[in-house]
Amino acid sequence: MALTTNIPTMSELAAQGKQPEVLFWLGCAGSFDERAKKITKAFAKLLIKAEVSFAVLGPEESCTGDPAKRAGNEFLFQMQAMTNIEVLNGYEVKKIVTACPHCFNTLKNEYPGLGGNYEVLHHTQFLKDLLNEGKLKVEGGSFKGKRITFHDPCYLGRANNEYEAPRAVLSKLESELIEMKSCKAKGLCCGAGGAQMFKDAEPGDKEVNIERTEQALETKPDIIAAGCPFCNTMMTDGVKNKEQEGKIAVMDIAELLEQAQDL
Amino acid sequence: MSAYIPNIAFAVLFFALVGLFVRNVRRIIRNIKLGKPANRSDQPQKRWLHMTRIALGQSKMVRKPLSGALHVFVYVGFIVINIELLEIIIDGFLGTHRIFAPFLGGVYDVLIFTFEIFAALVLISVFFFWTRRNLVRIKRFWKPEMKGWPKWDADIILYAEVVLMGLFLTMNAADYWLQTVAQDSHYVQAGSFPVSQFLLPLFEGMNAGSIIAVERTAWWLHIGGILLFLNYLYYSKHLHIILAFPNTYFAKLSPQGELSNMEAVTNEVKLMLDPNADPYAAHASDATPTTFGAADVTDLNWVQLMNAYSCTECGRCTEECPANQTGKKLSPRKIMMDTRDRITEVGLALNKGEEPNQNTLLDNYISREELWACTSCNACVEACPIAIDPLSIIMDMRRYLVMEQSAAPNELNVMMTNVENNGAPWPFNQQDRLAWREELNI
Numbered sequence: 001m002a003l004t005t006n007i008p009t010m011s012e013l014a015a016q017g018k019q020p021e022v023l024f025w026l027g028c029a030g031s032f033d034e035r036a037k038k039i040t041k042a043f044a045k046l047l048i049k050a051e052v053s054f055a056v057l058g059p060e061e062s063c064t065g066d067p068a069k070r071a072g073n074e075f076l077f078q079m080q081a082m083t084n085i086e087v088l089n090g091y092e093v094k095k096i097v098t099a100c101p102h103c104f105n106t107l108k109n110e111y112p113g114l115g116g117n118y119e120v121l122h123h124t125q126f127l128k129d130l131l132n133e134g135k136l137k138v139e140g141g142s143f144k145g146k147r148i149t150f151h152d153p154c155y156l157g158r159a160n161n162e163y164e165a166p167r168a169v170l171s172k173l174e175s176e177l178i179e180m181k182s183c184k185a186k187g188l189c190c191g192a193g194g195a196q197m198f199k200d201a202e203p204g205d206k207e208v209n210i211e212r213t214e215q216a217l218e219t220k221p222d223i224i225a226a227g228c229p230f231c232n233t234m235m236t237d238g239v240k241n242k243e244q245e246g247k248i249a250v251m252d253i254a255e256l257l258e259q260a261q262d263l
Numbered sequence: 264m265s266a267y268i269p270n271i272a273f274a275v276l277f278f279a280l281v282g283l284f285v286r287n288v289r290r291i292i293r294n295i296k297l298g299k300p301a302n303r304s305d306q307p308q309k310r311w312l313h314m315t316r317i318a319l320g321q322s323k324m325v326r327k328p329l330s331g332a333l334h335v336f337v338y339v340g341f342i343v344i345n346i347e348l349l350e351i352i353i354d355g356f357l358g359t360h361r362i363f364a365p366f367l368g369g370v371y372d373v374l375i376f377t378f379e380i381f382a383a384l385v386l387i388s389v390f391f392f393w394t395r396r397n398l399v400r401i402k403r404f405w406k407p408e409m410k411g412w413p414k415w416d417a418d419i420i421l422y423a424e425v426v427l428m429g430l431f432l433t434m435n436a437a438d439y440w441l442q443t444v445a446q447d448s449h450y451v452q453a454g455s456f457p458v459s460q461f462l463l464p465l466f467e468g469m470n471a472g473s474i475i476a477v478e479r480t481a482w483w484l485h486i487g488g489i490l491l492f493l494n495y496l497y498y499s500k501h502l503h504i505i506l507a508f509p510n511t512y513f514a515k516l517s518p519q520g521e522l523s524n525m526e527a528v529t530n531e532v533k534l535m536l537d538p539n540a541d542p543y544a545a546h547a548s549d550a551t552p553t554t555f556g557a558a559d560v561t562d563l564n565w566v567q568l569m570n571a572y573s574c575t576e577c578g579r580c581t582e583e584c585p586a587n588q589t590g591k592k593l594s595p596r597k598i599m600m601d602t603r604d605r606i607t608e609v610g611l612a613l614n615k616g617e618e619p620n621q622n623t624l625l626d627n628y629i630s631r632e633e634l635w636a637c638t639s640c641n642a643c644v645e646a647c648p649i650a651i652d653p654l655s656i657i658m659d660m661r662r663y664l665v666m667e668q669s670a671a672p673n674e675l676n677v678m679m680t681n682v683e684n685n686g687a688p689w690p691f692n693q694q695d696r697l698a699w700r701e702e703l704n705i
Contacts, residue, residue, distance in 0.1 A: 007700055028687040031696040041703050058697040062686030070639050071675045072556065072661030074525045076682060078532040081524075109521035114529065154640040159520025185645050189585040194639030198678035198688055202636040205590030212585075 007044055009058040010091045020055040022126075023093045025107065027100035028063050029229035035236065036099075036229035042258035043099050043123050049261065050135040054097075060087050064106040071195040078114065081106075085116035099123040099254060101155035101228045102193070108160065122156055124166040124227050124253050131172055141260030143173040148256075149180055149219040151212065151235060152187035153228035166227045166253050173260050178219040188212045190234035197230050213238025217248070224250045266358075273355035273486075280490035287497035291572060294610040298565035303513040313650070314512040323648040327579070330395070333388040337424070340381035340388075341504065344431070347378050351486050361438075364453045372454035379435065379458040382428045389428075393421045403578030406587075408597040413500070413576055420501050423492050430485040436462035437478035445471045450478075506573035507649040513566050514650035519641045522658055527555065556662025559623040560606045563659060570651040571602035580643035580653060586636040593636035595643035595653035601628035602656060625660055634660050635672055 013020060024047065029036035047054050065080030088096075096118045098104050108120035121129075130136040148170060156162050163184045170177050182188045191201065191208025201207060213235055216224045224239065226232040229252075236250045251259075303310075316322045321338060325331030350363045364371045396404045396417060404417070436459035441450035444463075466474055496502045503510075515521075534540045557563050560571075580595035581587050587594050605624045612619040622628075637657045644652050664670045671679070678688045686693045 007703070009697070026696070026699075028689065028691075031699065032687060032689060032691045037699040037702070040699050044703065056697070056700075058700075059694050061696055062693065063682045063688060065682070067688050068679050068682050069522060070658070070661075071671055071679065072658070072663070072665035073671075073679055074528045074555065074662055075532065075666060076679055078524065078528050079535070080682065080686070082532055082536055105518075105520040109518050110524060113524045154638070154642075155520055158641040158645050160518050186583065186642075188588070189638045189640035189642065191585060191589075191638055194637050195675055195678065196638050199635075199672050199674035201589075202586070202591045202593070202632050204586070204636075208585045208589050208638065211589050 007048070008055045009060070010055045010093075011058070011060065013055050014091060019092065021053040022095045022097050023088075023091075024054050024056050025096050025098040025100075025103055026056060026061060027098060027103040027229065029233075030099055031061065033229060033233070035233060039099050039229060039232070039252040039254055042252065043127075043254040045258050046127065046130070046136060046254060046261070050130045052130070052135075057087065062087075064103045064111075066102045066106045067195040067198060069106070069110070070193070077110075081111055081114050081116070085111060085114055088116055088118065093118055095119045095121070097121045097123055097126045099227075099229065099252065101153040101159070102230070105155040105159050122160075122162060122165065122227070124156070124169055125162065127254065127257060128165045128168045131169065136257070136261070138172045138174075138257065138260050141173050141175075143175045143223070143256060143260055146173075146175045146222040147178055147220060148173070148175045148223045148225050149178050149216050149221040150183070150225045150227075151180070151190065151216060151231055152184055153226070153231050154187070154189050154193050156227055157187055158185060166225070169253050169257060170225060173256060175223075178221065180215045180219055182215060188215060190228075190231040192230035192234050197233075207238075209234035209238040210241055213242060217242060217244065221248060223256070224248060225253055225256060226250060227253050270356060270358045276487060276490065277352065277355065280494055284490075284493050284497070287494070290610060290614065291497070291502075293613070294606050295565050295568045295572065297561050297606070297609065298563050298568040299561075301564035301566050303566060306516060309516055310512045313514060313516065314508055317514075317648070317650055318507045318511040321648075323650075326648075330392075333391050336381070336384040336388045337392075340385040343374075343381055344378050346374065347431075348486075348489065351482070355486060360449055361451055361453050364451045375435075375454040376457055379432070379456060382431055383458045385424060386428050389421050389424050393418070396421075403582045406578060406581060406594060406596070408594055408600055409576070409578075413600065416499050416501075417576070419495075420499065423488070423495070427485060427488050427492065430481045430488060432459045432462060434478055434481035434485055435459035437466070437474050437481060439463070440466050440474055441471065441478060445474070447471065447475075500574065500576045503573050503575040503649060506569065510569055510573040511650045513569065515566075515652060515655075519644055522639075522655075525555065525662070554663065555666040556664070557656070557659035558625045558663045558667070560602060560609060562663070563602070563624075563656060567652070567656055567659075568602065568606055570653075570656075571599050571606060573649055574599040574603065574651055575649070576600060577648065579646040579648065580651070583642040583646040585638055585640060585642065591633075591636040592630065593633040595657075598629060598633070598653045598656050599651060604628065625663065629660065631664065631670070634664065637661075 010023065024044065026040055030040040062084055063080050064084065065077035068080065069077035096107055098107065101122060104120055104122045107118065150166055150170060152163060167177065188211065189208060190212050216235065224235050226235055232250055232252060239245050239248050239250055321331065321335055324334050350361065353362050354360055395401050435456050438450055439456040439460055440463055441447045442452050554562055560568060576596055578596050584593060584595050602624060605628050608622065609619040634657055639654060641654060644654050681688050681690050685691055
C-alpha cells in the first residue's frame, strides 16, 4: 500500500490554522546522521500508517542542549533550552514524541524548570500505545523466531525508569528476546552519553562500546535492538569491530516494527 | 562509698566517650554545612518512604543476594543488640545486673535468645565478609583507591565486630554458668542462652570467683569496646550506620536523568535573551555566586558532602561504572572518598582555628582525566545501596572546568561551537533539517 501523506511542519500547519496532536521531535542525530535518519523515516512511516496527527519543527528545531549541559556548559544549555521553549510554547505544543532518549530526558525533566511543560514520550512508549490501541498491528512479522537482544539506553532506562515499553513492542514481533547479562537497571552504557559521543575516550584497556558489544554477542543474537541513535552508532561500530556486520544487524525498535509491517 | 566506685567509673567512662562522640558529630555537621544550600524539605512523605525502603528495608543492598543477606544479618544484629546495650548502660549506672530480666520474664528469655542467635549470625557473616575481602579478593575491594587506610579501615571494622560479639557471648556464657551451675542469686535466671551455653566447657575447673571475674571483665570490655567503636566511626567509613538514614531521606527524588538547572545561569540567560533588560541595573541587585560549578568541597552542596561522609566504600558504583570497567581512571567511589578526604582536611584546619590550605578537590584530589571519562550513565547512582550521587559531583566539577576555566577537551569545544552556531553538535546547516523528508519514499 502506498502512503501518500506529506509530513507537515508546525509552521506549515499553523499557516493553515491547524494544530497537530503530537510533535515529532527528531533530535540532531535524527535530522542529520545518515544512520539515524533511517530511524526517523521508519518512525514517521509508522506514525502515518497509524494515522497519527503529527508534525515536525524542521528548521525551527535546534539542539536541546543535552550534550552541552553534560559537558558542563550550563550557559549554552539554557540558551538552547530557552530558545526551543519559546518556539514550542509559540506553537502551543502539548505533546512531544522523540526517538532520542537524550532529547526525551532533557525535554521531559529539564525543560519544565525553564518554562517548558509538555507531555514527553519516547517513541517506544508511543509505539507501545499504538499497538495496544490497535492502531498498529503486527501479523506474522518477518522477525518471527529471530533472536533479538535489547540494549537499554541509559537515558531511557536508568534515567527515566522505562524498561518495559521497548520490550513490550519487541514482544509483538514474536521474536525470541534474549537478555544480556547486564540489562535493565544494570544495563551497561554504550559509551556515548555525557558528551562522550563527541570526543575520544580517556586512556584505558578497551572502548566501552566494545565491552557492551561483547555482552550482546554472548547472547548469540540475529539482531541487536536499540532505542537510541547514539547507542545505535556505538553498537554498529562494535559489531563492525568484531567483524560480525554480515551476520548481526543493529536496528532501532521503530525500524524493526516498520520492517515487520513491511511498509 | 567504695561500693559505688564501679558506678562512678562507669559514669565517667560513659560521659567521656559519648561526649567525645557528640563533639565529633558536631564537627561533621559543621563540615557538612560548609556546603552550599540545597532544598530537600519537599515531599516529606515520599522521603520517609524512600528512607524506610532503602535504609531501613535494605532494598538496594539485597540486589546482590549473598553480600545483601550477610549485611542484613549484621544490620539486624546491630539493631537488636542495641536493646541489650540499653540494659547494659542502665546496669552500669545503677550497679544492677540484668535489670530488665525480672520485669520482662518470658519476653526477656526471647530477647536473649534473639540477641545470641544474631550475635552468632554476625560472627558468621563477618567471617564471610573477611574471606571475600582477603582470600577471595573480590575485585572491587582491591581497586587502587582501596590501598592503605581504606583497606585497614575495612578490616578493623570486621575485627572489632568479632571482638565485641566474642565479648558479648563470653559475658553471657559466664553469666549463664553463674545462674545455673553456681546458682548465685545476684545472677538472675535469665533464659536459655542458645549460643553461649556451648562455651561452658571453657570454664571447666574454674571456681565461681574466677568466673565472676571473667563475667565482669567481659562486661566492662564489651561496653568499653562499644563506646570506643562509637568514637571510631568519626574516622571511618563505618559512619554509614548512622548517615545512611539521613542520606536516603535527603536524596534526590526526581528521575535520575534530571540534572538540575543552575538558577544563577537562568538569571544570566534570561537577561541575555531579553531585549528590554538593562544589564547594569540587574547586575547591581542580583548577587551572582562567585563560582559556577565546583572546584572545591565548599562549592558543592551539603547533600553532596553528606553523601561523602555516608559512603561505605563498598565499590558497587565503581564495579558498575563503564569507564572503570574498561580501564579508565574514573572510579565513582574514589570521587566520594576524595570528597570526604578533602572536607576532612578543611575541617581539621577549622578545628585548629586556621585557614584551610590552598589545596582544592579539583587537581589535588580528583584529576581532570577522571572527570572527562564519565558517560553520565547513572550506573553508579543506581548501584549505590544508600542513594549516593557521585554523578552530581562529577557534573558540578565539569561545570567549573567549562564555565570558569574554559578547559573542556578540544573536541568538546568544537561540539559546543557547533551547537552555538548551527543548533546541532555537528557542522550541519539548520536549514537542512528537513532533508530526510525529501528522501522519504511513501
